[in-house]
Amino acid sequence: MRDMEGRVAIVTGGAGGIGSATARRLVERGVRVVVADRDEAGARRVADEIQAACGEAEGMFVDVTDEASVNALVDAAVARFSRLDIMFNNAGVFGDGARNFLDDPPEEYFRVVSINQHGVFYGMRAAARHMRQAGTGGVIINTASIYAFIADRNQLPYHASKAAVVAMTKAAALDLARYNIRVVAVAPGMVNTGLVDNWRQDERVWNTIQRAHMRRRMAEPDEIARVVAFLASDDARFINGHAICVDDGALSFKR
Template sequence: MQLLEGKTVLITGASAGIGRAAAIGAARHGADVAINYLREDAAAASCVAEIEALGRRAIAVKGDVSDPATAADFVARAVDALGRVDVFVNNAGICPFHAFLDMPVETFERTMRVNLHGAYYMVQAAANQMVRQGQGGAIVAVSSISALVGGEFQTHYTPTKAGVHSLMQSAAIALGKHGIRCNSVLPGTILTEINRDDLADPAKRERMAARIPLGRLGEPDDLAGPIVFLASDLARYVTGAALLVDGGAFVNLQ
């Protein structure tokens, strides 16, 4: 069963990690896919090639999500190449780990611009295209378990992920009358480039995994299914919701 047959999906930050897994997962479920990326040309090209190997159309559009012009450009070029926007996945994000008391201003502001401002611009541009099309749509934002809990070296990052979650709640209200659903996924600790250095110590990785009821850290592919579900008509009455995808980490207080 292909849950996204005939749909066009746009995903930010999709040359690697969760975004790439979601892009390929969407293609496996019948979608044509446009990916946004910032630096890795070869990785973006290989993602497009994997999608095309599944018999779907794909394009990669380079751009920095912190620039408002990038959002309009990404949506316009996706529509030009693929015809429309049915699903938008806001995934692009950064987390340069740093202590709170001496947080560099530029580190804080860059994290805000990419993770929160970029999400706002991108979601707004995609939503406007969906409204013009007049057939509804689905928006899924990759927030984080960090929207719900703190992190000593993430004082700049956790507020952005809480903001993305809040954005989806408010956008669900603003866009419901247009038939556009807005939801979040909240990943736990997923092994990606964002935390590769932080989890390079085997002892720390083992300690983190031991806290998770399912007994392992997450992988990018663990997010593909939940994102496809929220984007699909199986979730046609789900909006303003947040789905934890964390192996049970959040509930493991005791």
């Protein structure tokens, strides 16, 4: 199904996990994709794999904590493909998770917020400014988390950053509606990516994570990517300002 033929997307955090899976899903639907990551070699590797599979993609560097870098990414994407229709602000990190926030150095809070929250802010601004100037509208999709709505121990910076993403998504959707730009978010539960590798070593922790979902398993990256691709499509044209939970019902029952 190539229902988005000719459109152009940027995917940040595109070198692995949800980002790379989404880049592949979008390309399958006819989108030309810029795979962007601080790991430039990884981004180029994913883009090369997409090209080998007869898709159209370009790997590029971005540091989402640096507004100038995000602006340069959008400019480079438009220079390469002549337009921008979809911005997926996906780059993110977990907090350290080892200490109560009373004992965490402030630097840990600022590190997480600078990537998860400020990176989304910069990405929305850069993409929306181009879309407004082009007059073509577009879709901005942000990666939030079910942790925007619930609390876990030792993850205050992560909770703060993802709750901010949900609030920014709503506010940006209202500000940008006049330009025919939709802004939505996905809020995954736990996803089987490299971000959870440290927890695989502890069977008790790993089992707890699995049980947090109704069907007792975490999501695979492609299961999130399918929802992102839907939200980017015209089938979702009346979904705006919402964070869509992709969590196998994790928010809906008491564990």
